[in-house]
Amino acid sequence: MRATELYAPTLRESPAEAELLSHKLMFRAGLIRKAAGGMYTYLPLAWRTMKKIMQIIREEMDAAGGQELMMPITQPAEIWRESGRWAVYGPEMMRLKDRHGREFCLGPTHEEMITTLVRGEVRSYKQLPLMLYQMQNKYRDEIRPRFGLMRSREFVMKDLYSFDKDVDGMNISYQKMYDAYTKIFTRCGLKFRAVEADNGAIGGGHSHEFTVLAPSGESNIAYCESCDYAASDEKAELKIIRAEVEEMKPLEKISTPNAHTIELVKNYLGVPIEKTIKAVAFQDDDGKLILAFVRGDHEVNEIKVLNATGALHLHMAEESAINAVGGSAGFMSPIGLKDGAAIVVDATVMEMYNAVAGANEADAHFINVNPRRDFDAAKIIVADIRMVQAGDPCPHCGAELKMTRGIEVGQVFTLGSKYSKSLNATFLDESGKETYFEMGCYGIGVGRTMAAAIEQNNDADGIIWTRAIAPFEVVVVPVNAKDAAQLEYAEKIYDELKAAGVDVLLDDRKERAGVKFKDCDLIGYPLRVTVSPKTLDSGNVEVKIRKSGEMLNFNRAECVDKVLDLLKNL
RNA sequence: CGGGGUUUAGCGCAGUUUGGUUAGCGCGUCUGCCUUGGGAGCAGAAGGUCGUGAGUUCAAAUCUCACAACUCCGACCA
Structure with missing residues (x-):
């Protein structure tokens, strides 16, 4: 391909609307242009990269036993009604009607489509397992599209669905996909982690999010460098931190004027922050007060509080609700509260000795609080409710966890029989019994993967592609193309x-x-071969490695071999 | 949806407060010259429904109202 024929409109400045680095670079390098909010045209350079990513995905899906097919984007409402999701999906689903008034949606995902496809055709366990996938546009009318391809309303996604005769089979399919995803993102040259994710509502099975580590990502990830543990901050499990054992001193109430924050209490009393107990007051949808207690230097993880209490949503408590149980905002503790509130105490708090906690009246705290002695075990829930922090011990190996931000580029999860049941998709098993398929669902955002690669690999001059997904692997540049010899x-x-x-x-x-x-x-081609009067005279070529900035000189005769060599490591 | 901000040439912006000739600037584009190892220089040119619609006024990019699009911050996710 010749640059004079390539449509790659580069810009010196980026449009004001582009916020994220990858978004700006994609604009400037002539990769994308916007058609509407959250909808983009992929220009030739971007499309070349996307095709390479898709090819890698395709190869790994096929190697894992997947078969590619193509399903309609436009899906009839009736199958969504049948699964119950026509009502559930809400405004995020793009809906339309045909000329007869029949209702359709633009597919945000294809579980209904694939399940109804398979249910009439696959009748025997002998036809299982089955893995079908496609790559095509999906539509989600996002509340707030932003960051270019990171969160768009129309996006290219690979989705594979697995059908197995039983849970064991499903788990094997899951593992195959997990392994395939690892290969795919490795081949794309990305630094990523498979993050343990929560999919409780969907099927109660396994779920991992494949997350590219990048400071601009939208999710917070705790990960371990000593083992492969990684989890979203909301999900990360934490072990109990045991304090040094002390003799329990008698509980005592003391005056702490205006010390309504942990910081003030700590300073006023001159105690270490690890000796303080902090309260956070929530209310659930029914207005029930939920009090969460963690160590002063810890934060409450609301998701864990939800799980511990069974509440569906939490919001910050009204002061009146706090007062109703005899508490006082800023001076809360579980000691001596009236009934009516759910009290959740972080497991680490239970291990504390002679700590400081609120006295449930303004301007007063207890000292020498010993939760195991002073908290009424019958009235409290003890659970892991703290938010992970950098330095916490890894739940698998105990090494210190690190925190980073991440971009979710793929997710694998088991669906179980959720959709096969709601859509009545069955087959006959070995004993001739009608059985529901055990399903799994595995997605990769193709455009998002491209954006994440840019987000992770760039410098002040632009994009730095890894060879596998670069729009071109090498660019040959005659310094002066008007010079016929060059x-x-x-x-x-x-x-x-x-x-x-x-x-x-x-x-x-x-x-x-x-x-x-x-x-x-x-644009970020991995290698640049430069031809100039100098190289002409000396019979050499110059090769620049984009990633390192290194300039190398090779003899003309060996340059192709040298380029091939260099590419192997890019 | 709630709260801010923005909308003027392909891109980035000034001008709007205090209405007043022909609406400017930088970059890009085109032509010519020059130049050819890091977005160089000189000369010239093209390019505008001032977001849309209504209104106030002798006169509106500028004031008023409505609407729209875009964007940022909060509740959702490949």
């Missing part, structure tokens, strides 16, 4: 590289060298 020299190298199977671009534009170099760096 152009011819460059064309020869270009032809040889092409013949050697390299995905190569010839930048034959009659632009100044600086312009072309800037564009090369911005």
Whole structure:
């Protein structure tokens, strides 16, 4: 491909609307243009990369036993009504009617489609397991599309659905997909983690989110470098931290004027923050007061509180609700409260000795609080309710956890028989019994993967593609394309590289060298082969590695081999 | 949906407070010259329903009202 024929409109400045680095770079490098909020055109460079990502996905899906097919984007309302999700999905689903007034949606996902496809056709356990997948546009009318391809309303997604005769089979399929995903993102050159995720409502099975580690990501991840543990901050389990055993001193109430925050209490009393107990007051949808207690230097994890109490939603408590149980905002503890509130105490708090906690009246605290002695065990729930922090011990191996942000690019989860039941999809098992399929569902956001790769690999000059997903692997640049000798020299190298199977671009534009170099760096081709009067005279070529900035000189005769060599490590 | 902000040439912006000729600037684009190892220089040119609609006024990018799109912050997710 020649740059004079390539449609890659680069920009010096990025449009004001682009916020995220990858979004700006995709705009500037001529990868995408916006058509409407959350809807983008993929220009040739982006589409080349997307096709490479899709090819990697395809190869790994096929290797794992998947078969590609293509389903309609437009789906009839009736199958969604049958599964019950027509009502459940809400405004996020793009809905439309045909000329007869029949209702359709633009598929946000394809469980209904695939399940109704399979249910009439697969009748015997002998036809299982079955893994079917497709790659195509999906539609979700996001509340707030943003960050370019990171959160768009129309996006390319690979989704595979597995059908098994039993749970064991489903788990095998799950593991195959888990392994395939690991290969896919590794081949794409991404630093990522398979993060334990929560999918309680969906099927109670396993779920992992494949998350690319990048500081601009939307989710918080706790991960361990000593083992492969990783979890979202909301999900991360925490072990109890045991305090040093002390003799329990007598409980005592003391005056702490205006010390309504942990910081103030700590300073006023001159105690370490690890010796304080903090209260956070919530109310659930019914207005029931939920008091959560954690160590002063810890934060409450609301999701864990939800799980511990069975509440569906939490919001900050009204002061009147606190007063109703005899509490006082800023001076709360479980000691001596009236009934009516759910009291959840973090397991680590129970291990504390001679701590400081509120006295349930304004401007007073208890000292020498010993939860195991002073809390009424019958009235409290003890659970892990704290939010993970960097430095907490890994629940698997005990090493210190690190925190980072991540971009979720794929998710695998087991569905069990949720959809096969709601859509009545059955087969006959070995004993001739009618049985529901055990299903799994596995998605990858293709555009998001591209965006995440850029987010993770860039510098001040632009994108740095890894070879596997670069729009072109190599660009050959004659410094002055108006010079016939240079152009011819460059064309020869270009032809040889092409013949050697390299995905190569010839930048034959009659632009100044600086312009072309800037564009090369911005677009981020892994290797640049430069032809100039100097290299012509010396019979050499110069090769620049985009990632390291390294400049290498090779003899003309060996340059194709050297480029092939270099590509192996990019 | 709630709360802010923005909307003027392909892109980035000024001008709006205090209404007043022909609406500017930088980048990009086009032509010519020059230049050819990091978005160089000189000369010239094209390019605008000032988001849309109504209103106030002798006169509106500028004031008023409505609407729309975009965008940021909060409740959702490949």
